[in-house]
Amino acid sequence: MLDKSAKIYVAGHHGLVGSAIWNNLLQRGYTNLVGKSHKELDLLDGVAVKRFFDEEQPEAVVLAAAHVGGIMANLQYRADFIYQNLQIQQNVIGESFRHGVKKLLFLGSTCIYPREAPQPMKEEVLLTSPLEYTNEPYAIAKIAGLKMCESFNLQYGTNYIAVMPTNLYGPNDNFHLENSHVLPAMIRKVYLAKCLNENNWNAVRKDIDLRPVEGVNGSNSNEEILAKLAKFGITPEAVTLWGTGKPLREFLWSEEMADASVHVLLNVDFKNTYKEGEKEIRNCHINVGTGKELSIRELAEKIVKEIGFKGELCWDASKPDGTMRKLTDVTKLHNLGWHHKVEIDEGIHRLYEWYLKGICINHQTA
DSSP: OOOTTOOEEEETTTSHHHHHHHHHHHHTTOOOEEOOOTTTOOTTOHHHHHHHHHHHOOSEEEEOOOOOOOHHHHHHOHHHHHHHHHHHHHHHHHHHHHTTOSEEEEEOOGGGSOTTOOSSBOGGGTTSSOOOSTTHHHHHHHHHHHHHHHHHHHHHOOOEEEEEEOEEEOTTOOOOTTTSOHHHHHHHHHHHHHHHHTTOHHHHHHHHHHSOBTTBOTTSOHHHHHHHHHHTTBOSSEEEEESOSOOEEOEEEHHHHHHHHHHHHHHOOGGGGSOTTOSSOOOOOEEESOSOOEEHHHHHHHHHHHHTOOSEEEEETTSOOOOSBOOBOOHHHHHTTOOOOOOHHHHHHHHHHHHHHHHHHHHHHO
16 A cells, blocks of 8 residues: 555646646545656656656656547557557656656556457457457557566566546547547537527637638638538538447546555555456456446437437448457456446436536636
8 A cells, every 4th residue: 555645647637637646646635746747857768758757756656648539530540559658668667667656556448459350359359360450550559568567577576557438438539520439529519500500600600710621710701610610520500420329339437547546556556457367467457447338329319319419410431340349348347346426327427527617617707
């Protein structure tokens, strides 16, 4: 167990999960936290990372920083996804080892599992068959990270634990129309379509002033705004989403991911992640999820209902669906003493409230 005064470095503390982990640690009385923004510390710069570790000497590290994005981003920027993630991991895990960090928590993703993995996915199915093509570079980087943790533990007796979260959503999410993940992107698309449907141009302008869309913001003309939003499937009459809506997905509220992560950081050691007496120690990572799934179509319908959009919901089947199922087996996590509490309906409601509040606050301070 880490002492309450232990210095903990949270890499990526402004991100979706990093910010939630930071808050969770504070709530538990861990106040000696260190975080650096990307401007203050570029994790791709090995010299800068070494200097940071020399100066701060953290006792524990949470590696929540990563280069992330949705299907389109993963397809277009394949080199960025493998290179940047490998570099971040190499620098942070390497310096953690050189500086004698007692405990390290590495955050991966369930996209590490094979495309055709038996469902629900147990930790043991890692590397048993080919990965999903769209995010293969990112997945390979994350596999390298968890194997790095495992290998340092086996060779040097370190205590580095890797957790693999399912699809996350929550406060501080990215609502970029092109690069964000499915749930926040849907909320924003449906919300904007609702505003157009109700001819509420004031609300539309507030929204795109806060998050401009490809250079278009609230000061552009109605025609320019309509044309730009239509490119993303947003019109007054309908919202068009990618794919068929058939894939099944599991979603975990980000603050719960944070709670699970901190639970593992404080209570789980490397020796707890595998069975004693195993000849080959591997797959020591831990899935973090709800163990429950719903279709993308069902998710979209829940969002439409929550937001109160009166238009149509359409699907563009010419666009990729991604993996058809990605459900985690969370038996290991449950056995280590953690269960989720926030169900999807409550989560959608909370995130939509958070989104609306952000627009109001920013508009008042503008």
